Amino acid sequence: MTSxxxxxxxxxxxxxxxKIIGDSSENEIQGAITGPLNWDTGPFADSSAIKFEGQxxxxxxxxxxxxxxxxxxxxxxxxxxxxxxxxxxxxxxxCVVTNGNRSGYDRHIWLRNGCLNFNCWSEVNFSGKTKVxxxxxxxxxxxxxxxxxxxxxxxxELYAENAKKASNFDWATTWHxxxxxxxxxxxxxxxxxxxxxxxxxxxxxLDENQVREIASGNIYxx
Numbered sequence: 001m002t003s004x005x006x007x008x009x010x011x012x013x014x015x016x017x018x019k020i021i022g023d024s025s026e027n028e029i030q031g032a033i034t035g036p037l038n039w040d041t042g043p044f045a046d047s048s049a050i051k052f053e054g055q056x057x058x059x060x061x062x063x064x065x066x067x068x069x070x071x072x073x074x075x076x077x078x079x080x081x082x083x084x085x086x087x088x089x090x091x092x093x094x095c096v097v098t099n100g101n102r103s104g105y106d107r108h109i110w111l112r113n114g115c116l117n118f119n120c121w122s123e124v125n126f127s128g129k130t131k132v133x134x135x136x137x138x139x140x141x142x143x144x145x146x147x148x149x150x151x152x153x154x155x156x157e158l159y160a161e162n163a164k165k166a167s168n169f170d171w172a173t174t175w176h177x178x179x180x181x182x183x184x185x186x187x188x189x190x191x192x193x194x195x196x197x198x199x200x201x202x203x204x205x206l207d208e209n210q211v212r213e214i215a216s217g218n219i220y221x222x
Contacts, residue, residue, distance in 0.1 A: 005210070008072055008079075008201035009060055009175075013039070014048045021050075021058055027072045031058040037178075042197040043084040043137040044217050049197030050178070054092070057179035057191060060201075061100065066170040072203075074175065077166035080202040081107070081142040082214055083177065087194025088135045090114050093180020094192055095199070097172045105183025106169035109142060109152075112188040116140060118152050118160060119184045121169040128152070128159040137197075139215040145205035156215030158208075175201060 007025040015022060016039050021031030035056025042049040050058070064070040074097060085094055089111060096108040108119035114131035132138050132154060141153045150162040177199050180189030206214070 006203035008203045010200045013050050013197060029060050029062060031060045033058050040195055047197060049195045051195050052178045052192045054191045054193040058177050060175045062173050065173050074172045076170050077144050077146040078205045079144050080204065080206040082139065083199040084137055084139050084197040085194060086135055086137045088133050089193045090133060091188035092192035093189040095175065095177045096180045096183055098174050098176060099171050100174045102181055104169055105181065106167050106172055107142065108180055108184050108189065109140060110180045110185060110189035112185060116159065117185065118142060120144065120150060120164050121167050124162055124164045125184065126160050126162045141206060141211050141214065143205050153211045156212040
């Protein structure tokens with residue numbers, strides 16, 4: 001199923017070494033590693049993940065932004081982010097969208113007191129109430145839909161939502177994982193400590209059935 005959906009990037013993190021994360025989508029957006037990190041076991045059988053120690057992050061850079069109308073770019077709506085994570089930390093940034101030089105931050109996911117928090121520019125911040133820092137693998141999917149707004153899911157179930165239907169950040173070029181650069185909630189959205197696996201950007205707003213299938217872990221072709 002994953003390969004049948006429109007992808008902006010799919011990073012299996014199965015290199016095992018080096019400073020580059022390969023993209024399994026046709027866009028070939030490689031991830032550049034900043035700082036020290038290690039490969040580890042992933043959320044599925046025969047899958048891999050990256051272990052972050054709070055000193056590193058990975059950047060996926062697109063050559064264009066939405067304003068340019070040149071593809072591929074990170075759209076402001078009808079977009080979904082999915083990744084798997086495992087941590088016992090109370091805080092830390094899982095991912096964030098920037099314009100490369102980090103003068104702007106958007107579509108941010110981070111931990112505060114063990115619960116997931118979410119952002120959409122401009123200044124829409126919302127959170128869930130269930131702690132997810134239990135060292136188990138969890139899937140988080142952030143969906144922004146031009147018709148129904150923001151829906152954020154954990155392990156296939158709705159976790160938090162907001163009525164905002166599009167970001168105003170149409171000059172974004174880069175998705176970072178393993179950090180929030182303290183762009184929002186600076187005491188909590190710093191670099192991440194824990195494991196992240198199988199990050200995917202979908203060029204569509206996933207529906208609830210698709211979210212549940214992805215969270216089941218049975219649809220990935222390794």
